[in-house]
Amino acid sequence: MASPLVSIENVDMRYGGPSGTLAVSGLNLRIGRGEFVAVVGPSGCGKSTLMKLTTGLHIPQGGSVIVANSQVTKPVSIVGMAFQNPTMLPWRTTLENILLPLEIVEKHRRRLRSHKSEYVAKAEKLLETVGLKGFGDKFPWQLSGGMQQRANLCRALIHEPELLMLDEPFGALDAFTREELWCVIRDLHASQDVTIVLVTHDLRESVFLADKVVVMSARPGRVIAEHMVPFERPRQLDLLYEPAFNEMVQKLHGEIATARAAA
Amino acid sequence: MTTLDETAPIAAPPRPAVRINWVRLAPLFYTIGLFVLWEVGVRISGLPHTILPTPTRVFEAIVQYWSPIWKNSMQTLYTTVLGFLIAVVAGLGIGLFIGWSKTIYAGLYPIMVGFNAIPKVALVPILVIWFGIGTVPAVLTAFLISFFPIVVNVATGLATIEPETEDVLRALGAKKMDIMLKVGIPRSMPYFFGSLKVAITLAFVGSVVSETVASNSGLGNMMASAQSNFNVPLVFAGLLMLAVEGIVMYALMAWVEKRMTGWAHRSTMAN
Ligand SMILES: Nc1ncnc2c1ncn2[C@@H]1O[C@H](COP(=O)(O)OP(=O)(O)OP(=O)(O)O)[C@@H](O)[C@H]1O
Numbered sequence: 128m129a130s131p132l133v134s135i136e137n138v139d140m141r142y143g144g145p146s147g148t149l150a151v152s153g154l155n156l157r158i159g160r161g162e163f164v165a166v167v168g169p170s171g172c173g174k175s176t177l178m179k180l181t182t183g184l185h186i187p188q189g190g191s192v193i194v195a196n197s198q199v200t201k202p203v204s205i206v207g208m209a210f211q212n213p214t215m216l217p218w219r220t221t222l223e224n225i226l227l228p229l230e231i232v233e234k235h236r237r238r239l240r241s242h243k244s245e246y247v248a249k250a251e252k253l254l255e256t257v258g259l260k261g262f263g264d265k266f267p268w269q270l271s272g273g274m275q276q277r278a279n280l281c282r283a284l285i286h287e288p289e290l291l292m293l294d295e296p297f298g299a300l301d302a303f304t305r306e307e308l309w310c311v312i313r314d315l316h317a318s319q320d321v322t323i324v325l326v327t328h329d330l331r332e333s334v335f336l337a338d339k340v341v342v343m344s345a346r347p348g349r350v351i352a353e354h355m356v357p358f359e360r361p362r363q364l365d366l367l368y369e370p371a372f373n374e375m376v377q378k379l380h381g382e383i384a385t386a387r388a389a390a
Numbered sequence: 391m392t393t394l395d396e397t398a399p400i401a402a403p404p405r406p407a408v409r410i411n412w413v414r415l416a417p418l419f420y421t422i423g424l425f426v427l428w429e430v431g432v433r434i435s436g437l438p439h440t441i442l443p444t445p446t447r448v449f450e451a452i453v454q455y456w457s458p459i460w461k462n463s464m465q466t467l468y469t470t471v472l473g474f475l476i477a478v479v480a481g482l483g484i485g486l487f488i489g490w491s492k493t494i495y496a497g498l499y500p501i502m503v504g505f506n507a508i509p510k511v512a513l514v515p516i517l518v519i520w521f522g523i524g525t526v527p528a529v530l531t532a533f534l535i536s537f538f539p540i541v542v543n544v545a546t547g548l549a550t551i552e553p554e555t556e557d558v559l560r561a562l563g564a565k566k567m568d569i570m571l572k573v574g575i576p577r578s579m580p581y582f583f584g585s586l587k588v589a590i591t592l593a594f595v596g597s598v599v600s601e602t603v604a605s606n607s608g609l610g611n612m613m614a615s616a617q618s619n620f621n622v623p624l625v626f627a628g629l630l631m632l633a634v635e636g637i638v639m640y641a642l643m644a645w646v647e648k649r650m651t652g653w654a655h656r657s658t659m660a661n
């Protein structure tokens with residue numbers, strides 16, 4: 128088997144100097160190319176920290192983080208990120224917001240000016256995929272929260288990242304919009320060659336979308352269990368109502384409850 | 391609403407097309423009201439012109455001394471705007487520098503606050519020693535007094551970028567410079583334009599203070615000499631001209647602010 132895209136080995140991360148909060152300790156995780164991994168765990172266990180370690184926004188005090196065969200010592204540029212808070216820039220239109228990563232990523236920023244129309248077409252296609260066709264020239268404040276989150280996804284995808292990191296991206300959405308976006312992400316993963324790491328509090332979301340669900344312990348976080356999700360792809364929303372699905376969700380729920388109690 | 395509506399039925403019929411917009415006209419009415427109150431108050435109390443002239447007497451003085459008033463008004467406007475423009479350029483530059491890093495922000499902020507606490511009047515004698523009396527110290531006082539709010543606002547806009555926005559960009563390989571250009575500077579623009587209204591008002595304070603103690607021209611100097619001649623109506627005429635110039639410049643800055651940063655008034659970021 129090829130080497131994993133992300134390999135986190137025995138990582139310790141402490142915030143705020145030697146006497147600060149130990150966020151994660153003895154963290155081990157491997158993520159294969161093209162895999163869809165969901166990370167669940169009690170609140171404050173270090174899930175967001177795991178995301179920041181993987182993308183190189185934080186450098187761990189102990190252990191090593193290897194992404195695409197090289198040790199992470201600075202932010203890696205093959206990732207797209209989306210957070211719960213959409214962080215759209217209010218002075219740019221939705222389309223300009225989505226094009227923002229292209230102005231940053233080394234590979235694209237030189238081509239952007241000369242190939243503008245090509246990139247705009249691509250952004251418009253992404254908007255269409257998430258159901259925002261024709262909203263490109265609206266400003267973020269003219270969009271609803273759910274629409275902003277969709278645009279946020281487009282921004283995370285525009286530069287075709289190899290690794291997509293999603294930190295509770297659907298947390299603030301209503302159930303219907305959430306399920307709709309689950310399908311968007313599912314189809315995206317199926318149609319493109321992208322590795323996805325999704326942090327979530329919604330266990331049904333994790334089981335529905337992921338190939339592998341990773342359960343973390345309470346702080347200091349480490350991985351206490353990894354579950355392969357057995358359900359066949361392509362998965363339909365009907366899956367949510369099948370007994371086997373609910374059984375798995377319940378098992379995860381029990382594990383996290385135990386992890387919380389152990390803290 | 392203060393309109394009479396004793397005849398208004400429950401389902402109001404279409405109102406006549408020409409309706410007076412009371413909110414738009416309110417400033418005019420209130421200003422006139424103030425002058426009327428002033429006029430009546432002075433007449434009833436019988437205060438002499440040498441203590442508090444009536445507005446009609448002040449307007450008389452404006453007409454009578456129009457040529458020197460106009461000349462001195464232009465001089466004050468000139469020193470104020472020049473000092474203000476220098477403050478804008480310097481304030482923007484220093485603000486960007488201070489907001490650049492948390493360390494610089496932390497280190498320079500207390501110094502800036504200390505500097506701001508110094509009454510700028512106290513600096514005028516020093517400026518006179520360095521540059522002599524006249525236009526230069528007036529411009530510099532206007533500059534010194536008005537650049538602080540600009541610096542603070544620009545620096546605050548930069549230093550309060552949401553960490554998540556920064557993370558998204560840094561994860562893409564953005565350098566500090568990219569983050570400043572793409573997020574920091576556009577983000578601090580509403581703060582910057584907002585501070586211009588405060589800064590222009592302060593600039594008038596600076597130039598007039600300096601003209602009063604160390605100049606041969608400008609409204610400050612005109613009022614000082616009118617005062618020593620007991621020409622109180624002329625003093626008030628000067629004050630009135632200052633008020634007019636102040637309102638015009640303030641309105642101009644408010645307009646610029648609105649034009650440049652309309653998005654900030656719509657989005658939730660305006661705070
Ligand atoms: N910038 C920081 N400075 C200091 N401590 C931090 C910082 N970020 C996180 N922590 C601490 O590290 C621990 C893990 O935080 P993290 O944000 O990774 O948790 P999380 O699993 O994402 O939580 P949640 O599910 O609530 O989002 C927390 O206890 C938090 O207090």
Ligand SMILES: [Mg+2]
Nearest residue numbers: 174175176294
């Ligand atoms: Mg988190």
